[in-house]
Amino acid sequence: MASVHSLASTVNQRVADALSAALPEAGAADPLLRRSDRADFQANGILALAKKAKANPRELATQVVAGLPTGSAGDVIKEIEVSGPGFLNITVADRAIIETLAARAADDRLGVPLAEQPGTTVVDYAQPNVAKEMHVGHLRSAVIGAAMVEILEFTGEKVVRRHHIGDWGTQFGMLIQYLTEHPHELDHKHGGPEEGEAAMSSLNRLYKASRVLFDSDEDFKARSRDRVVALQAGDPETLALWQRFVDESKIYFYSVFDKLDMEINDPDVVGESGYNAMLEETCQILEDSGVAVRSDGALCVFFDDVKGPDGNPSPLIVKKSNGGYGYAATDLSAIRDRVKNLGASTLVYVVDARQSLHFKMVFETARRAGWLNEDVHAVQLAFGTVLGKDGKPFKTREGETVRLVDLLDEAVDRATAVVRSKADKVGLTEEEIVENGRYVGIGAVKYADLSTSASRDYKFDLDQMVSLNGDTSVYLQYAYARIRSIIRRAGESKPTARPELELAPAERALGLHLDRFAEVLSEVAASYEPHKLAAYLYQLASHLTTFYDQCQVISADNPPEVVENRLFLVDLTARTLHQGMALLGIRTPERL
Numbered sequence: 158m159a160s161v162h163s164l165a166s167t168v169n170q171r172v173a174d175a176l177s178a179a180l181p182e183a184g185a186a187d188p189l190l191r192r193s194d195r196a197d198f199q200a201n202g203i204l205a206l207a208k209k210a211k212a213n214p215r216e217l218a219t220q221v222v223a224g225l226p227t228g229s230a231g232d233v234i235k236e237i238e239v240s241g242p243g244f245l246n247i248t249v250a251d252r253a254i255i256e257t258l259a260a261r262a263a264d265d266r267l268g269v270p271l272a273e274q275p276g277t278t279v280v281d282y283a284q285p286n287v288a289k290e291m292h293v294g295h296l297r298s299a300v301i302g303a304a305m306v307e308i309l310e311f312t313g314e315k316v317v318r319r320h321h322i323g324d325w326g327t328q329f330g331m332l333i334q335y336l337t338e339h340p341h342e343l344d345h346k347h348g349g350p351e352e353g354e355a356a357m358s359s360l361n362r363l364y365k366a367s368r369v370l371f372d373s374d375e376d377f378k379a380r381s382r383d384r385v386v387a388l389q390a391g392d393p394e395t396l397a398l399w400q401r402f403v404d405e406s407k408i409y410f411y412s413v414f415d416k417l418d419m420e421i422n423d424p425d426v427v428g429e430s431g432y433n434a435m436l437e438e439t440c441q442i443l444e445d446s447g448v449a450v451r452s453d454g455a456l457c458v459f460f461d462d463v464k465g466p467d468g469n470p471s472p473l474i475v476k477k478s479n480g481g482y483g484y485a486a487t488d489l490s491a492i493r494d495r496v497k498n499l500g501a502s503t504l505v506y507v508v509d510a511r512q513s514l515h516f517k518m519v520f521e522t523a524r525r526a527g528w529l530n531e532d533v534h535a536v537q538l539a540f541g542t543v544l545g546k547d548g549k550p551f552k553t554r555e556g557e558t559v560r561l562v563d564l565l566d567e568a569v570d571r572a573t574a575v576v577r578s579k580a581d582k583v584g585l586t587e588e589e590i591v592e593n594g595r596y597v598g599i600g601a602v603k604y605a606d607l608s609t610s611a612s613r614d615y616k617f618d619l620d621q622m623v624s625l626n627g628d629t630s631v632y633l634q635y636a637y638a639r640i641r642s643i644i645r646r647a648g649e650s651k652p653t654a655r656p657e658l659e660l661a662p663a664e665r666a667l668g669l670h671l672d673r674f675a676e677v678l679s680e681v682a683a684s685y686e687p688h689k690l691a692a693y694l695y696q697l698a699s700h701l702t703t704f705y706d707q708c709q710v711i712s713a714d715n716p717p718e719v720v721e722n723r724l725f726l727v728d729l730t731a732r733t734l735h736q737g738m739a740l741l742g743i744r745t746p747e748r749l
């Protein structure tokens with residue numbers, strides 16, 4: 158189906174046409190239409206245009222109004238008047254609101270257009286590290302990244318997911334050496350719901366034990382170093398042991414992603430090791446082209462504006478003086494792979510803001526090398542730190558990083574209690590209570606993360622997250638379930654658009670907000686700001702609350718067509734909530 162023009166864009170176009178008729182030299186000038194409290198919309202652009210043309214703004218505004226006859230039956234614009242020094246206040250016809258929404262409702266995509274010229278975006282997100290516990294930072298990358306993937310895909314973009322897991326590095330020498338000397342350390346029970354936990358706890362034990370040995374036993378340390386050499390040389394036995402660490406860790410990662418109600422597919426997991434074969438070539442190209450230079454034996458890239466605390470330039474090290482490759486060489490090789498082999502036009506990295514300097518240098522290096530250019534660009538969707546209730550970086554009382562699984566389990570427990578406290582009223586079975594508890598708890602964690610701008614730090618506060626009032630996912634989920642229950646109770650009456658009806662103010666406000674969905678999505682996709690979608694959905698639920706206060710849906714006092722039209726409005730609201738929440742990775746249970 159063809160995309161639906163929003164009322165805002167239709168009105169904007171009509172005012173723009175009248176404007177260029179009144180002031181031909183302005184060309185295709187934008188009247189800058191905004192939602193307004195006084196009328197439905199206000200056009201703010203006339204003042205500046207008049208000033209530029211040395212015309213009187215009020216006169217120009219009056220001419221524009223004269224060029225827009227209103228009042229006939231098919232008109233979108235119902236009223237337009239000049240206000241203040243040269244603004245226009247515009248009210249649209251009730252009929253136009255319902256007709257536009259009916260066109261949205263007739264479309265599975267709710268009238269959201271597909272990009273005309275989609276590109277290919279590679280999203281680098283959900284990238285935990287092998288043999289290490291996942292923490293709240295990994296949660297943010299996973300949640301924000303998954304939302305961006307869904308949003309971009311929905312707008313028609315081709316998306317390739319990449320989970321750049323930390324699966325390479327010198328620490329594997331120590332781990333593998335320990336495993337050869339204690340071959341049963343990774344054994345655990347396979348299968349069952351606790352398998353992920355079992356895998357992680359044996360990895361944890363092994364990690365700690367090998368560390369202790371490494372720090373206290375010089376001979377073990379030497380054997381571990383030899384292991385690193387063997388690993389890098391591709392010794393088959395060593396590689397097989399390394400693979401065991403990766404496989405065990407993946408069992409654990411997948412169990413966490415599963416808890417998060419998130420689908421991660423094996424072919425998309427391309428860790429640091431996936432670029433090993435490219436590292437040497439990457440360095441060669443950089444050195445040959447002069448982008449990188451030798452400095453104290455290391456291969457480095459320098460930047461005028463990047464200096465260390467001593468004031469000396471602090472380079473990006475692509476190859477260490479001992480011949481080893483680090484994080485930068487891997488990321489630069491990954492860029493080459495993503496651009497050349499995956500055909501990416503955009504690279505998005507959902508990574509902690511504390512890695513911003515790394516990415517700044519990596520991107521700049523890739524630009525100098527020509528891998529990034531006008532047609533291919535890279536952005537870091539940098540996120541802030543997760544803080545505890547006390548506003549300090551989130552730690553346990555013992556000062557350790559909080560285990561992600563513990564947090565998620567607690568969120569689900571609390572949410573289940575909330576769901577249970579209301580379950581009788583709705584008549585939920587025990588099975589539904591458990592399922593909804595999971596959707597509400599995990600939804601709460603995701604929403605809290607997605608509802609503030611990613612770049613800001615945010616407080617991990619479970620009490621606030623599962624609260625029924627305020628800007629929480631639970632509030633939105635209840636809004637959805639309430640509509641579904643109204644529609645179930647409506648019996649014979651079905652949601653039907655009735656454009657002939659006059660609308661109450663709360664109906665108009667709800668309708669105009671519904672009409673913005675497509676525009677909000679395209680903005681969110683372009684700016685990589687999922688929190689704006691969360692804000693839109695929260696406002697939608699708030700409009701709905703006001704609507705309920707002022708308008709009864711099912712009532713013996715309402716003529717049948719009013720019931721149908723109101724059912725139509727709430728049904729479209731439910732579909733919009735459902736779609737929007739799904740894009741954020743949050744479920745909307747039918748009964749809550």
Ligand code: ARG
Pocket residue numbers: 281284285286321322323488491506508
């Ligand atoms: N594994 C890294 C970490 O835990 C994040 C990887 C980010 N992605 C990348 N291409 N460097 O911090």
